Amino acid sequence: MQQKVLIIEDSVSSISLLKKLVEMAQLEPVLATTLTAAKHLFMHSEPEDYLCAIVDYDLPDAIHGEAIDFAVQSYLPTIVTTARLDEDIRKSVLSRDVVDYIPKENAQMFDYLMRLLGRLEKNKTIGVLVINTKRAERNAIAALLRRHNFITYECATAADAETILDKHSHIKLVFVDSEIQDKPATLFISWLRKQYAKEDLAIIGLASDRNNLLSARFIKSGANDFVRKPYHLEEFLCRVNQNIELIENVETIRRTANTDYLTGLPNRRHFFYTVNKMQRNQPAQQALALLDLDFFKSINDTHGHDAGDEVLRVVAKRLGVICSDVIIARFGGEEFCVYLPDFTPEEAIQRLQHICRKIAEKPVLFEQTSIPVTVSIGLTTQNDHNIQSMLTTADKLLYQAKHNGRNRVVHD
């Protein structure tokens, strides 16, 4: 379901700009020009339907930011916009539990708002762990992070932190205070860093002003960043966002490097990474198959390269459905690989014959043309504990499948 954004704003030009921005972010704007109208609109809604509220500080029936209080008390993450930003207003806004404030001074600020909406959406799946002996301090940080839609976890000891991190793989950021109960913070950070790479888990150290040397010690022990207490709200949030965005960027690069651009399947590199990892457990049984589309060159020659691409995409999709419990990859060109861990030879043969039938069963439709597709498969079920040599065997069997007439499985 498309999430809503409650916009409480009375300026006509800002309304049209905000509405456009919210729509561009694939969200549904719900407009109110006064606090009274907002209350009326929200009366029959659940906070869960809304991603957030964007609230003007100064409204005809709420000149001192009362609409902000309404949004916050309605459990909506609240972003404040304001045409005037003097120190008093800034303080008044930040004294409330808002996500952020945006002065309506230039177009850049609306870019910032766009990014903020994107972050609020993405943060819903990101976990943050706060480790601090002092309950009040860790509660305050966790509450601040929850306002930004993060899923938060709190604990006082390194031992509890280990358990929480083990259990929740969506935790991407950890705040480690200089005061944790059962271990010096720097020791804990360096232990943590050995378990989790910098690009998988960001660690931000926290310590008070008195400990001037701690920032360097934290970072040398493996922390990504450091925040000095008492922290400045805006700086704190900037650091959180920067560290999370860095991890997301690395994830995007990784995903791109491991995915075949045409079919969306894992590529050869990712296949070897995953399978080699599984090999460490020395599986008692494993099978491996190479699949190659038949007469694919003639499909390209007859129907064009775009049709060939569509055939590859459809075959990959069918493989993805039939092989959701095993490892598949596009190896390149019109060749795919399937790795079946813990499959008996009989089970593997059955599965590959099913694939062969399913691919041939239905032609691929491309621009009203029906293109028949078949696949030849070489399958080795002899587990010799060496993937490279299993690939060589599967390749020889594939050659036999082609030689014997195609559209078949040849196994050993």
Ligand SMILES: Nc1nc2c(ncn2[C@@H]2O[C@H](COP(=O)(O)OP(=O)(O)OP(=O)(O)O)[C@@H](O)[C@H]2O)c(=O)[nH]1
């Ligand atoms: N459309 C398209 N064609 C590709 C792609 N990658 C490789 N090819 C083409 O796939 C064809 C493979 O042809 P061949 O190796 O001769 O094999 P074949 O025609 O399938 O014949 P057999 O394997 O013997 O059944 C070549 O013409 C490549 O140019 C791709 O990503 N898209």
